[in-house]
Each structure stands twice: as C-alpha cells, then as structure tokens.
Amino acid sequence: MSKAEKTKQFIIEKTATLFNTKGYTATSLSDITDATGLTKGSIYGNFENKEEVSLEVYKYNSGILKKNLMRSFSEDFPTMTDKLHAFVAFYRKNWQSVFQHGGCPLMNAATESDDTFPALNNQVKLSFEDWTKTISEIIKTGQIKKEFKKELDPEQYASLFIILIEGGILLSKTTGDETHLNLALDRILILVDKEIKKNPL
Numbered sequence: 476m477s478k479a480e481k482t483k484q485f486i487i488e489k490t491a492t493l494f495n496t497k498g499y500t501a502t503s504l505s506d507i508t509d510a511t512g513l514t515k516g517s518i519y520g521n522f523e524n525k526e527e528v529s530l531e532v533y534k535y536n537s538g539i540l541k542k543n544l545m546r547s548f549s550e551d552f553p554t555m556t557d558k559l560h561a562f563v564a565f566y567r568k569n570w571q572s573v574f575q576h577g578g579c580p581l582m583n584a585a586t587e588s589d590d591t592f593p594a595l596n597n598q599v600k601l602s603f604e605d606w607t608k609t610i611s612e613i614i615k616t617g618q619i620k621k622e623f624k625k626e627l628d629p630e631q632y633a634s635l636f637i638i639l640i641e642g643g644i645l646l647s648k649t650t651g652d653e654t655h656l657n658l659a660l661d662r663i664l665i666l667v668d669k670e671i672k673k674n675p676l
Contacts, residue, residue: 483521486511486528487535495536495577499529499587499595530594536580537602543569544606548613555617559667562610563660566640570647570656578648581606582641607633614671623671632671636663 476484489511494502504525507518522528547561566573577583581602588596610633617623643659646652669675 479521486518486521487531491532491536492576494529494532495580495583499533499584500592526594530598533580533584533595533598540580555613555620555622556667556672558613563663566656567660570653574648579641579644582644606637610636622673624673627671639663
C-alpha cells in the first residue's frame with residue numbers, strides 16, 4: 476500500500492464512527508480534520524470532496540458489517556437452520572457494539588440518502604439488495620437440501636427478516652431499550668422454526 480493509499484485508509488477509519496454517529500450530511504470538513512488531525516489540504520489531497528469521503532466511509536462501515544455477518548453463514552454452522560440462527564445470534568450478541576458506533580450504517584445512511592445525495596442512495600440500495608440476496612440464497616439452499624419448505628418465497632422472507640431487524644434496531648436505539656430488538660429477533664426465530672423449516676419444531 477502506497478503512502479497516499481495509507482493516508483486515505485487512515486482518514487476513512489478515523490472518521491468511520493463519526494460519520495455513522497453524526498450523519499453523512501451533517502459531518503463537516505472541520506469534523507473530519509478534528510478526527511484525523513490532518514489539514515483540510517491533506518483531506519482534499521486524497522479525496523475530491525466531502526461527498527467522496529462520505530461514500531468511502533459508508534462502503535467501509537457497511538463492509539465491516541457484512542464481514543461480521545458473513546461469519547454467521549460460514550462452515551462453522553453446517554445446516555441452513557444453524558446459519559439463520561447464528562445470523563439472529565449475531566445481532567443478539569453485538570447490539571451494544573453496533574449502538575456504540577452509531578447504529579446500523581445501512582439504516583443511518585438510508586435516512587439521509589435522498590435526492591440531495593443520489594450517490595449515497597445508490598450505495599445503500601446496493602447494500603440492501605446484497606443483504607436480501609445473501610439471506611434468500613441461504614433459504615434457497617435449505618429448500619434444495621429439503622431442509623426448508625419448497626413452496627416458500629425466499630426473497631419475501633429475506634425482506635421480512637431485514638424489516639424486523641432494522642425496525643427493532645431503530646426502536647431500541649431511539650428508546651435505549653433492547654426489548655424491541657429482542658422481540659424482532661424472537662419473531663425471526665419463530666418464522667424459521669415454525670414456518671420455514673420442513674419439519675417445524
């Protein structure tokens with residue numbers, strides 16, 4: 476990695492929590508210089524403008540979330556049911572860490588990514604599409620392995636899982652009460668064990 480690449484990565488990592496907490500629009504150039512200890516000239520020497528910093532930070536934040544989530548779908552969890560249970564367990568175990576870093580980066584960016592920042596809106600859309608595809612592929616694999624009911628629509632259940640998780644995070648973060656997220660996660664487990672599995676519990 477070149478010196479310029481290292482500086483760019485340094486800026487992204489130092490401002491990741493800042494953008495996710497304060498907001499991609501509200502974060503100013505002064506905030507960025509304060510967080511990094513670099514001059515405005517150094518920031519603009521590595522990024523075209525603040526919007527480019529915002530986009531790269533969003534990609535970094537969403538990438539970390541994806542990397543952590545993908546551990547739930549690893550070979551450590553042999554069945555598709557195990558993988559979905561591990562997916563739920565990830566949020567149950569890590570919600571405090573997620574909240575301390577400003578909450579879900581996808582949801583935070585989604586609330587800001589309107590017509591005034593179409594590039595960010597497009598990145599968030601791609602993230603949600605990728606998340607939906609990942610979950611639906613797990614369900615499809617379960618159907619092929621005859622673990623899940625074949626008549627199910629994987630995309631619909633994947634979308635429902637995301638709706639429940641994001642809604643639970645929003646309410647829990649707003650109220651400071653984890654009960655909302657836990658209720659959402661409990662509901663996903665019920666869907667998996669009672670509706671999705673071929674031989675429900």
